[in-house]
Amino acid sequence: MERTCLAVILAAGDSTRMKSSKSKVLHPVAGRPMIAHVVEAVASAGISSVALVVGRDAEEVAKAASIDGVGIESYLQKDRLGTGHAVLAARDAIAKGYDDILVTYGDVPLQTDGPLKAARQGLADGSDIVVIGFHTDRPTGYGRLLVKDGELIAIREEKDATDAERTVTWCNSGLMAINGRKALDLLSRIGNSNAKGEFYLTDLVEIARSLGGRVTAVDAPEIEMTGCNNRAELAVIERFWQERRRREMMLAGVTMIAPETVFLSYDTIIGQDALIEPNVVFGPGAVIDSGAVIHAFSHIEGAHVSEGATVGPFARLRPGADLANGSKVGNFCEVKNGRIGEGAKVNHLTYIGDAVVGAGSNIGAGTITCNYDGVNKSETVIGENAFIGSNSSLVAPVKIGDGAYVGSGSVITADVPADALALGRARQEIKPERAKLLRERALAIKAAKKAKA
Numbered sequence: 001m002e003r004t005c006l007a008v009i010l011a012a013g014d015s016t017r018m019k020s021s022k023s024k025v026l027h028p029v030a031g032r033p034m035i036a037h038v039v040e041a042v043a044s045a046g047i048s049s050v051a052l053v054v055g056r057d058a059e060e061v062a063k064a065a066s067i068d069g070v071g072i073e074s075y076l077q078k079d080r081l082g083t084g085h086a087v088l089a090a091r092d093a094i095a096k097g098y099d100d101i102l103v104t105y106g107d108v109p110l111q112t113d114g115p116l117k118a119a120r121q122g123l124a125d126g127s128d129i130v131v132i133g134f135h136t137d138r139p140t141g142y143g144r145l146l147v148k149d150g151e152l153i154a155i156r157e158e159k160d161a162t163d164a165e166r167t168v169t170w171c172n173s174g175l176m177a178i179n180g181r182k183a184l185d186l187l188s189r190i191g192n193s194n195a196k197g198e199f200y201l202t203d204l205v206e207i208a209r210s211l212g213g214r215v216t217a218v219d220a221p222e223i224e225m226t227g228c229n230n231r232a233e234l235a236v237i238e239r240f241w242q243e244r245r246r247r248e249m250m251l252a253g254v255t256m257i258a259p260e261t262v263f264l265s266y267d268t269i270i271g272q273d274a275l276i277e278p279n280v281v282f283g284p285g286a287v288i289d290s291g292a293v294i295h296a297f298s299h300i301e302g303a304h305v306s307e308g309a310t311v312g313p314f315a316r317l318r319p320g321a322d323l324a325n326g327s328k329v330g331n332f333c334e335v336k337n338g339r340i341g342e343g344a345k346v347n348h349l350t351y352i353g354d355a356v357v358g359a360g361s362n363i364g365a366g367t368i369t370c371n372y373d374g375v376n377k378s379e380t381v382i383g384e385n386a387f388i389g390s391n392s393s394l395v396a397p398v399k400i401g402d403g404a405y406v407g408s409g410s411v412i413t414a415d416v417p418a419d420a421l422a423l424g425r426a427r428q429e430i431k432p433e434r435a436k437l438l439r440e441r442a443l444a445i446k447a448a449k450k451a452k453a
């Protein structure tokens with residue numbers, strides 16, 4: 001039978017060092033609140049439900065934490081009396097009876113299911129407590145794992161440690177697994193007679209041992225256990241997240257010429273053999289199919305780029321942009337809520353918004369779909385194999401039929417039938433010698449002014 005598991009995520013800290021008007025776990029990593037990354041990690045570790053311990057911004061944090069398919073209940077920790085006290089805020093959840101309790105922090109967004117699963121395995125193998133530790137060159141501030149004869153005997157907080165204990169470089173990540181059948185009894189025995197006067201969750205190690213229980217530790221990569229306390233650490237976490245995901249993508253067959261300049265969102269999807277040139281930024285909701293090419297300096301969000309389509313350089317795809325196979329959106333073009341049909345070309349300096357461009361159509365340089373009248377948005381529908389001359393304004397709502405032509409510089413306010421030519425501009429006039437005349441007149445005025453002075 002599979003073991004049941006409750007994850008208790010501690011997120012009641014007041015985030016003082018973030019110097020922020022909102023809880024730190026709401027700050028995004030790769031475009032998604034930190035707390036959602038943590039929920040994702042515990043979900044992959046096979047948990048049955050999540051108890052979220054919240055303090056400030058309780059409602060926003062609970063909302064940010066909710067991801068599809070994971071049941072979450074929030075518990076308010078009113079006073080912040082330490083990590084042991086925080087876990088007990090979820091007493092009612094723990095009391096429901098689980099085989100495993102996983103305790104983790106909401107401000108450790110790089111954690112993955114690997115160490116969490118290893119800790120659960122430790123419980124399955126008979127430990128009452130399994131601590132997730134990490135090795136570091138800079139242990140200052142962390143609780144130290146004290147090991148004797150191969151057994152974890154205690155976790156000593158920095159403030160309570162002797163000089164000798166402070167030289168230990170194996171540290172407590174704060175994450176741990178607890179035997180769910182014993183958890184409430186063990187937690188209720190935690191006291192607060194220590195340097196900070198707090199209820200230390202870490203005391204569970206000695207408590208469990210004193211009752212004859214087994215306590216072990218597993219190791220996790222230091223970077224995954226990095227907590228976020230201030231904006232500088234947030235930037236370090238973001239950088240690592242980006243590096244890790246780019247590498248995964250490249251190993252899955254995506255080419256990135258200068259990966260360190262490509263920024264991904266938590267949900268960016270890029271297919272095999274797609275080419276991503278330098279300095280490309282993906283906002284949330286971007287899906288790039290196999291073999292698509294994203295040229296340099298493009299910004300893509302909420303958009304779908306099909307196989308063999310090309311984007312940029314310097315293109316912006318906004319939510320609802322959908323590029324069909326082999327289509328092209330070139331430099332200084334913006335597409336929002338617009339479908340670009342198969343093989344259609346939007347090559348230069350164009351805005352396509354709330355529009356459909358049919359297959360094989362060519363949109364000339366500087367074409368603008370005028371989709372907004374200051375109040376309402378309207379749609380422009382361009383048929384297949386149409387040709388829109390450069391510098392045209394298509395005033396929506398308007399339809400351009402299949403195979404129609406629009407003359408350059410036109411302002412199109414009425415529908416254009418299929419195969420028709422539409423000209424919406426003043427007719428050109430030629431006035432022979434008139435330029436020369438104007439020039440002579442101007443020179444004469446200038447000379448008269450000079451004589452007067």
Ligand code: UD1
Pocket residue numbers: 010011012013014053077079080081082083084085086105106107141142143144155157171172173174199200201202227
């Ligand atoms: C804790 C550990 C320490 C470990 C370190 C790793 C204890 C006593 N110490 O120390 O061994 O090396 O984490 O970063 O557990 N929180 C609450 N409510 C509280 C207190 C904390 O929700 O009353 C949450 C915080 O928001 C944070 C986490 O618990 O996410 C850790 O709290 P923090 O005060 O940062 O613990 P440390 O003293 O750093």
Ligand code: CA
Pocket residue numbers: 227
């Ligand atoms: Ca901390």
